[in-house]
Amino acid sequence: QQQVKQSPQSLIVQKGGIPIINCAYENTAFDYFPWYQQFPGKGPALLIAIRPDVSEKKEGRFTISFNKSAKQFSLHIMDSQPGDSATYFCAASSMDTDKLIFGTGTRLQVFP
Amino acid sequence: GAVVSQHPSRVICKSGTSVKIECRSLDFQATTMFWYRQFPKKSLMLMATSNEGSKATYEQGVEKDKFLINHASLTLSTLTVTSAHPEDSSFYICSAHDPVAGNSYNEQFFGPGTRLTVL
Numbered sequence: 001q002q003q004v005k006q007s008p009q010s011l012i013v014q015k016g017g018i019p020i021i022n023c024a025y026e027n028t029a030f031d032y033f034p035w036y037q038q039f040p041g042k043g044p045a046l047l048i049a050i051r052p053d054v055s056e057k058k059e060g061r062f063t064i065s066f067n068k069s070a071k072q073f074s075l076h077i078m079d080s081q082p083g084d085s086a087t088y089f090c091a092a093s094s095m096d097t098d099k100l101i102f103g104t105g106t107r108l109q110v111f112p
Numbered sequence: 113g114a115v116v117s118q119h120p121s122r123v124i125c126k127s128g129t130s131v132k133i134e135c136r137s138l139d140f141q142a143t144t145m146f147w148y149r150q151f152p153k154k155s156l157m158l159m160a161t162s163n164e165g166s167k168a169t170y171e172q173g174v175e176k177d178k179f180l181i182n183h184a185s186l187t188l189s190t191l192t193v194t195s196a197h198p199e200d201s202s203f204y205i206c207s208a209h210d211p212v213a214g215n216s217y218n219e220q221f222f223g224p225g226t227r228l229t230v231l
Contacts, residue, residue: 034219042224043205043207043223043225045222046222098161098209099158100146102155102156103155104155105153105155
């Protein structure tokens with residue numbers, strides 16, 4: 001019940017495409033859902049995060065869509081660029097724990 | 113703001129030696145810091161939660177005597193890998209929670225990671 005399932009494992013798009021990464025969870029106590037971007041050999045960097053009281057959040061070219069009833073959330077990257085090529089992790093957390101539960105990661109490659 | 117540093121960024125040591133990794137919050141005070149381990153092309157695995165002035169809480173399966181964690185101040189936590197062996201080779205990442213910045217109580221800021229290679 002503490003797992004966060006992430007798909008796909010890898011994704012290849014052309015420049016300008018809109019890659020979509022999906023995550024699903026079971027624990028209804030989760031109330032904080034961040035997305036992290038990680039480049040090889042670097043630590044993860046927070047991209048964008050959402051709380052369950054909204055269904056969508058945009059920050060620049062990154063959008064989170066959240067479906068509370070389906071217990072799913074997704075990351076959309078608009079107008080993707082080669083510089084977006086990285087591994088993306090979704091995560092979830094709840095008020096009764098300070099831990100982040102991470103998804104398995106999606107390796108994104110954006111070709112020119 | 114909310115910058116976390118780690119030192120060293122890369123370390124190579126001989127089997128049987130101990131290695132200390134430092135994690136610092138540079139512009140905020142972190143009451144809680146976290147230590148993760150990451151294998152190549154895998155997700156982050158939480159090893160322990162470190163609270164300033166108290167003992168760390170280790171995740172199931174993580175050897176407390178192997179991975180010593182100390183959180184002596186609000187800006188510094190250290191991870192010591194004792195009697196390191198080749199199987200301890202990994203990418204170790206720390207994160208810190210800034211209770212003031214951001215709008216989420218669980219927002220974590222990550223360090224750049226430390227690559228440990230044990231020969």
